[in-house]
Amino acid sequence: xxxxxxxxxxxxxFGDRIGLPxxxxxxxxxxxxxxxxxxxxxxxxxxxxxxxxxxAASGRIAVNGRDVTMLEPEQRGIVYLHQEPVxxxxxxxxxxxxxxxxxRRIAKSEAQRRALEMLARLQVDxxxxxxxxxxxxxxxxxxxxxxxxxxxxxxxLLDEPLSSLDPGVRGDVREALLAARAASGAATILxxxxxxxxxxVATHITTIxxxxxxxxxxxxxxxxxxxxxxxxxxxLGVYATLYGVVEMHGSAAMFRWIGGVIAAADAxxxxxxxxxxxxxxxxxVGDQLQAPVLTVTARRDAAHExxxxxxxxxGAMATVRTFSGTPVxxxxxxxxxxxHARIFPGH
Amino acid sequence: MRSRESLLRSLSFVALLLFxxxxxxxxxxxxxxxxxxxxxxxxxxxxxxxxxxxxxxPARRVALTxxxxxxxxxxxxxxxxxxxxxxxxxxSTRAVRRTVAxxxxxxxxxxPVALGVGLQLSVLSLGLGGTLMGVFLAHMVPxxxxxxxxxxxxxxxxxxxxxxxxxxxxxxxxxxWRLVLLPLLRRPIADAMALGFLVSWAQVAxxxxxxxxxxxTLPLEVLAMLQAGxxxxxxxxxxxxxxxxxxxxxxxRTAARDTAAVAA
Amino acid sequence: MSIARPVRRLxxxxxxxxxxxxxxxxxxxLLAGTLLGVPITVGVGYLVAGALGIVGNASPGGVTxxxxxGSVLRSAMLSLWIAAVGTTLATIGALLVTFTFGGNRTxxxxxxxxxxxxxxxxxxxxxxxxxxxxxxxxxxARVATRVQLINAPASFPALVYDPFAIGVxxxxxxxxxPFLLLLATSLLSLRGPALTDAARTLGATRWQAxxxxxxxxxxxxxxxxxxxxxxxxLGSLELPLVLAPSAPLTLPMLIQERRQALDMASHGxxxxxxxxxxVLALLAAVAHEWLRDDA
Numbered sequence: 075x076x077x078x079x080x081x082x083x084x085x086x087x088f089g090d091r092i093g094l095p096x097x098x099x100x101x102x103x104x105x106x107x108x109x110x111x112x113x114x115x116x117x118x119x120x121x122x123x124x125x126x127x128x129x130a131a132s133g134r135i136a137v138n139g140r141d142v143t144m145l146e147p148e149q150r151g152i153v154y155l156h157q158e159p160v161x162x163x164x165x166x167x168x169x170x171x172x173x174x175x176x177x178r179r180i181a182k183s184e185a186q187r188r189a190l191e192m193l194a195r196l197q198v199d200x201x202x203x204x205x206x207x208x209x210x211x212x213x214x215x216x217x218x219x220x221x222x223x224x225x226x227x228x229x230x231l232l233d234e235p236l237s238s239l240d241p242g243v244r245g246d247v248r249e250a251l252l253a254a255r256a257a258s259g260a261a262t263i264l265x266x267x268x269x270x271x272x273x274x275v276a277t278h279i280t281t282i283x284x285x286x287x288x289x290x291x292x293x294x295x296x297x298x299x300x301x302x303x304x305x306x307x308x309x310l311g312v313y314a315t316l317y318g319v320v321e322m323h324g325s326a327a328m329f330r331w332i333g334g335v336i337a338a339a340d341a342x343x344x345x346x347x348x349x350x351x352x353x354x355x356x357x358x359v360g361d362q363l364q365a366p367v368l369t370v371t372a373r374r375d376a377a378h379e380x381x382x383x384x385x386x387x388x389g390a391m392a393t394v395r396t397f398s399g400t401p402v403x404x405x406x407x408x409x410x411x412x413x414h415a416r417i418f419p420g421h
Numbered sequence: 422m423r424s425r426e427s428l429l430r431s432l433s434f435v436a437l438l439l440f441x442x443x444x445x446x447x448x449x450x451x452x453x454x455x456x457x458x459x460x461x462x463x464x465x466x467x468x469x470x471x472x473x474x475x476x477x478x479p480a481r482r483v484a485l486t487x488x489x490x491x492x493x494x495x496x497x498x499x500x501x502x503x504x505x506x507x508x509x510x511x512x513s514t515r516a517v518r519r520t521v522a523x524x525x526x527x528x529x530x531x532x533p534v535a536l537g538v539g540l541q542l543s544v545l546s547l548g549l550g551g552t553l554m555g556v557f558l559a560h561m562v563p564x565x566x567x568x569x570x571x572x573x574x575x576x577x578x579x580x581x582x583x584x585x586x587x588x589x590x591x592x593x594x595x596x597x598w599r600l601v602l603l604p605l606l607r608r609p610i611a612d613a614m615a616l617g618f619l620v621s622w623a624q625v626a627x628x629x630x631x632x633x634x635x636x637x638t639l640p641l642e643v644l645a646m647l648q649a650g651x652x653x654x655x656x657x658x659x660x661x662x663x664x665x666x667x668x669x670x671x672x673x674r675t676a677a678r679d680t681a682a683v684a685a
Numbered sequence: 686m687s688i689a690r691p692v693r694r695l696x697x698x699x700x701x702x703x704x705x706x707x708x709x710x711x712x713x714x715l716l717a718g719t720l721l722g723v724p725i726t727v728g729v730g731y732l733v734a735g736a737l738g739i740v741g742n743a744s745p746g747g748v749t750x751x752x753x754x755g756s757v758l759r760s761a762m763l764s765l766w767i768a769a770v771g772t773t774l775a776t777i778g779a780l781l782v783t784f785t786f787g788g789n790r791t792x793x794x795x796x797x798x799x800x801x802x803x804x805x806x807x808x809x810x811x812x813x814x815x816x817x818x819x820x821x822x823x824x825x826a827r828v829a830t831r832v833q834l835i836n837a838p839a840s841f842p843a844l845v846y847d848p849f850a851i852g853v854x855x856x857x858x859x860x861x862x863p864f865l866l867l868l869a870t871s872l873l874s875l876r877g878p879a880l881t882d883a884a885r886t887l888g889a890t891r892w893q894a895x896x897x898x899x900x901x902x903x904x905x906x907x908x909x910x911x912x913x914x915x916x917x918x919l920g921s922l923e924l925p926l927v928l929a930p931s932a933p934l935t936l937p938m939l940i941q942e943r944r945q946a947l948d949m950a951s952h953g954x955x956x957x958x959x960x961x962x963x964v965l966a967l968l969a970a971v972a973h974e975w976l977r978d979d980a
Contacts, residue, residue, distance in 0.1 A: 523971065
């Protein structure tokens, strides 16, 4: 079975210089690959290059086995959705959605029927006769998706599809994205800096690191469990980073930080970093356990967790993350027990 | 305080109204009067004979026809040429945009007299001196300047994402022009044509110099009538000049703004 | 499944119609060069040739002779006077109207509409109208006679054909105020509120905010257009033709007069003066472009 999108050694330009030197990836039809990266890492440029809206510096792009690298955007079978949905202002919603069918010379009545059907699939058929400008944010996204699906693309590129929306609306549009995926067999690439989008919609995640390298695609849960590199872990943004050293205790490697020691299976000795999620450690008030006692110097409440700055007797500091609603207060003496961590070499 | 402020505003409004309309009213009344001389504050009678004379006089009819031909010709040709130029420049690099804007503004800022004297010589050597075609070519220079600036502005503010979306949805170049660009360009094109028309319609120096007096247009006729002391006819002619221009203002505010304007 | 073909290095230049419309320099420059550059160069080139006597049978003018000619200097002074005063008054008037009627009440909107009325009126028509109003036998003179302020046309102050070119200046203000007004209004509505709010919350009074923040902002935004107006007025033939005195002539009229004159020396003069006016205009064009801030 031929992969739907095959990219080999693609050089992506940022303006006049090469930003991402040699990208290779493969996305099967029906899958959704999320590309996670910091702002400015070139995610948009990558998508635009794939779509043909930007020239590539080098490499090859193939859709369903067909080389499209030198083709016009309209010949590639790749539909690109801008961050802010771009609807044609002079057309009504239905005419917008029917556009890809009309230009493929499908009779107007048939085109409109299919357009309505697609609007209904995405649950936004109520606004079919509205002007494009009269829609809410969520509606605009759904209409743009419906229109894209009417073009029956082999590849669908979504550029930060949810970043322009209020948090409350995001869930709604995530549902729309899932419905869209169910309705089409396209290979989808989704670019975002939001992990929640990835978790909800993607089948695989890859990250763009410094130097433009892509990490190997992994399922979201696999990636969170075992990010391949420290850089990727930091990009995911869900871990507390604990700085320490890996030492050999007999034949076992242990990671030592100000809060104690953690088993460190295959880690190499030396300065290291441990990445721990908020549910992978426990903060105990008091000094009952066999572990160094730390003092809480600051507490920052975030939406889903609490960050605690802790300090040992020598003044060395660390920041741990724990569950929301923890009763720990500033000034209290605590002990931190880490159940699970990922150890990476580094400072 | 409140009432004094609104009194001031009302007075200012009246002053503004008078200032803006007095010259036009003067033209209207003068064109409709006969034998209205000093010291009569009001015209002795109103008649439209001035207008009849304007239309009936063969020389004036020629001038009117020339003005219309030149105006419409300039409008169409200048728009057809300036649109691709403005678009190409707007989508290009910043340096190109500024160079083109500079050239266009130069075409517009050059004193028509200076340009006219220069073009007069060149047109003479081409054998087009004193011909309608020569005058048309001369009118094209400021018209192209203005319209290039207009389209430069239009396409600089253009949302290129619309064409991108259309392209990835499968529309090729021709389809993108027909379905996305042209519908959105209808208004700017109409405005540009109106502006091109007005630039040629009001032109004096270029017509005078390049036409050498052989090509008569409405503004030149008005000047001639004024110099001959025919105030009423001059006013009629001036009004005939002004009316299409004011109609354009009523229909398209942007075109009228650009008449004296350079895209700022 | 990987691709069997070896990697190909693409020329990193635009490959299709969407990408190629960006960043090509050749096409727009070529077009602009042909459509705009050629006529300007031809016109100016012939002026140079004419001044040097190469074409047009003029005896070489000589820049020195023209510059030493007193009447040329006087013409230049008159033209500059008209342009400077006219532009300044038009700017002040536009600002006054903007601030007086800058709001959103009905009166404001009507006032702004009314003020824009003169905008499209051809200059010749404006000149004729102003002449009919302001000449010594014009309408204002007749009203003055009726209310017995004067009793003969000659007693009415000479507002046209006068050495101060008052009539011309009035016509200039009438024609150019609307243009500057439109610009000022749009600048004010675009950038005004945010700036004023910031200034006021920082403690500035209405007047201070106006003087220190709003006014400079407007003037900076209007600067290129003010230069444009100045240059247009400087080069205008039709206004002084109708309304200005016969001595000294404004520069454009001088050029025309010398060109139509019978002796070849005058022709040469005409070319030189026209060239000087052209240089001025080009300098203004550069200043205008330099002052504009846009991407």
